[in-house]
Amino acid sequence: MKALAVMTLAATAMAWTAPAAAQFAKAEDAIQYRQGALFVMGQHFGRLGAMANGKAPFDARLAQENADVVAAMARLPWAGFGPGTDKGAPTKAKPAIWSEQAKFKEHADKLEAESIKLAAAAKTGSLDNLKAAFGPAAQSCKSCHDAYRSK
């Protein structure tokens, strides 16, 4: 039983540190995955932005739905940036992502944290709270795009 437990732990550790090849059949899939996740997130984020910036009427229920999707999606794209996924399909991802992994992860973690705050703000039903949380979340998108996404 102890040997089994150790093996299970080892297998779990492997799953968490496995290269992208283990999670995705090929680099192209990882690239398509991260692009898909970022695009879906961006669409919902944009709808929140329209409300926060007064370009769309504020609807507390829609704001919460969109913010919940953003918070759920914000966790996903990063698995698609594993080793060996810098090429394999058209991508705007800069090579620095793979040479500065710790810094890139900081950006990813920042977005996840801001998206959780944004969802909490949306849940209050207050446009002012949404506006206050939207700015820092948008800034976390922008700073990562400025550093790691080609024009």
Place this chain on the structure above:
Amino acid sequence: MKALAVMTLAATAMAWTAPAAAQFAKAEDAIQYRQGALFVMGQHFGRLGAMANGKAPFDARLAQENADVVAAMARLPWAGFGPGTDKGAPTKAKPAIWSEQAKFKEHADKLEAESIKLAAAAKTGSLDNLKAAFGPAAQSCKSCHDAYRSK
């Protein structure tokens, strides 16, 4: 106050019945959105399938994480199939989607329901439960693809 409440209700109703143009800036965005959401869902679904079919070791925690993502993603793609989104970017979506909207919606609803069952099954931590729920969920993907996705 009553007038305001009526206006708010009207605005909410509009938001829910608005054509895709109101949710997406252009048809191309709707197409990219639904393709992204379906691809992300498919990747996580595939990992569950690998476990259910014995091609990957069963890991209860990973199964639950993947099933939760599938259940969250299963709600999203359908908004990307609004009126006018049958063209605008390369798509395998068949025209029948727009001429048989009620039938297409049945397929979407079926997947959402099966994905919720799948997540509940994964949560039990039992591979047998996962296997039992995976089959009907996979069948719901297949029947919709057979009817509405070009080869």
